[in-house]
Amino acid sequence: MTDRSTDTDWLARSRAQLDRTDLGAEARAVGRVVQLADGIAHVSGLPSVSLGALLSVESGAFAFAHSLGAEEINAVLLDETASVAVGDQVSDTGEVLRVPVGAGFLGRIVDPLGRPLDGGAAPAPEDWLPVERPAPGIIERGLVSEPLETGVLVVDSLFALGRGQRELIVGDRATGKTALAVDAIIHQKHSDVVCVYVAVGQRATAIERVVAAVREHGAIERCIFVVGSASAAPGLQWIAPFAGMSMAEHFRDKGQDALIVIDDLTQHAATHRELALLTREPPGREAYPGDVFYLHARLLERAAKLSPELGGGSLTALPLAETDAGNLSAYIPTNLISITDGQIVLNTHLFSTNLRPAVDVGLSVSRVGGKAQAPALRKVSGRVRLDYAQFQELEMFTRFGGIQNARVKGQIARGERIRGLLTQPRFSGLRLVDQVALLAALADGVFDTVPVGRMAELRRRLPARLDSEAADAVAALAKSRALTDEARAALVAVVSRLAEEGREREAVAT
Missing domain, CATH: 2.40.30.20 (Elongation Factor Tu (Ef-tu); domain 3)
Structure with missing residues (x-):
């Protein structure tokens, strides 16, 4: 009796389920x-x-x-x-093709598909975004007016970067391109900027050095490392910049500020050429396919400052490109220069003479310029680039014979001091107030009697002395980002005392 009723109930449920099932043919390609x-x-x-x-x-x-x-x-x-x-x-x-995005990826090393490479558990995504997304339109963009400070004096004073800008870092192999970009990432530990580092076709050891540098000197908890290494599948290397851009856009669209470093687009273009040739696409100049310009244009156009109506977030791009024998007129560097809002050119000769970062002041430019520079820094850096360019020309002529003119000797001495200030070791980023104090002291002639070899020590000791002896000026400049006459006098006085102490110690030593 019980078995028969159970079978009846099961049969009734099965018939009801069949009645609810949509039966029919299904075609699947x-x-x-x-x-x-x-x-x-x-x-x-x-x-x-x-x-x-x-x-x-x-x-x-x-x-x-x-x-x-x-x-x-x-x-x-x-x-x-x-x-x-x-x-x-x-x-x-x-x-x-979509990638997972969200705050759970901060501090993690992942591949372009969001899979962890650091041995940890898979991050929990907040959303999934396509790797290919349209760039913001003109109406959706805001003005690039807020500075992105890198802590590197030669960049912040001469080629100021704005939040939402695209600035190319270009130079020969082993001239410090990655080092300059990583220093910019490390300096963001003093700001609210989220950083994304994308490695395309790089060696595993080079990627490990970047991660170790950020972990030791920066705020790795606000960085994402997207790795398409040289040993990864070509497809992963190809999508790596697009995936990193989508991960950074997640924060931009939430009203935050983000910085993406793509290391490097020359290798990405080579991967694109490899895939195009394997798929039998017709080759063009230097065997690159005809869409290589569009490839990088649609990628870098996604870096932008959004309008206040869309939250006002920003995404700043620092793509890297490699040249051969300093040839900026090669196909890929030319394309990238025409796409971006300026370029920082690194020079092999400067690097070999231990002038680092080896920025070629004559060939570098920022097309945003002073519009995104802090007013205090803009006020004291006006003539530095012109004076340094004149010094470089005069220095070339001095190789052919002695210079007797006192005015020319003064220009050369001043240029040597400028070069001493702009030469900055790695992992020694300067605050805005430090940069303003150094450039104001330079303009007032404080460094005219300081030996060039002592410039590095003075720069290293300056931040602590400013905090202790000019605290009010430091606080006022950090709040308003403008430079009053009183604050300038206080900052220059601290630098003058440091220079005088150095001269006294040198006199005692001799």
């Missing part, structure tokens, strides 16, 4: 891998797939549609080629 090599899968049988669509392989690997042909799709694998075989089924997920 399935493709197959027909050719596989070098991270590229040639897929047939998916005629309706869209460009950039996320594809799923039956082995569990993922790829995205890179180019569409009449008979086949060229898909770029996001996993190692060994996990895919010819004949595997491929299906369209119906989604575009």
